[in-house]
Amino acid sequence: MPRSPRTVTAHRVGDDAMRATLAGVGMSRAQVEAIMGMSTGLREGFVPEQPRTPVTTTDTTLGAWAWAELRPVLDTADELRSAPPVAVARIADRLNLEPRVLFSTPSA
Incomplete structure (x- = not known):
């Protein structure tokens, strides 16, 4: 999709x-x-x-890092929009987070 x-x-x-x-x-x-x-x-x-x-710097670009690390988190956020509570708990566990963290909104 x-x-x-x-x-x-x-x-x-x-x-x-x-x-x-x-x-x-x-x-x-x-x-x-x-x-x-x-x-x-x-x-x-x-x-x-x-x-x-150049000898000590990794060859990972920001784009490569975002694709490997950030994209799965965004995919997970998409899953959460329609996930039942049991699934949310499984996703939180997969991300090594407390379920409440997935729904918290930072204060301004």
Whole structure:
């Protein structure tokens, strides 16, 4: 069945809202702060310990990554639209998520 095109839009989420969202899906304070430390560090002039070079950089393009990693998640979202609750639980298990995470909406 042909897939209809999707529009993907990036939105900046404030630090407090991101912390609340991560905690809201069941992450511990340590997990939340680990993720926040990575994301805030990247925007605040992060310098990697080992710089990327043609020798150390993988050959995976963004498109290849999206096709392999993101597309299955989007397919799963399509399945959820009409799935009975038992199927939703199976899909959540397949993605290693709590079922409530599949239906949560991040706060703005």
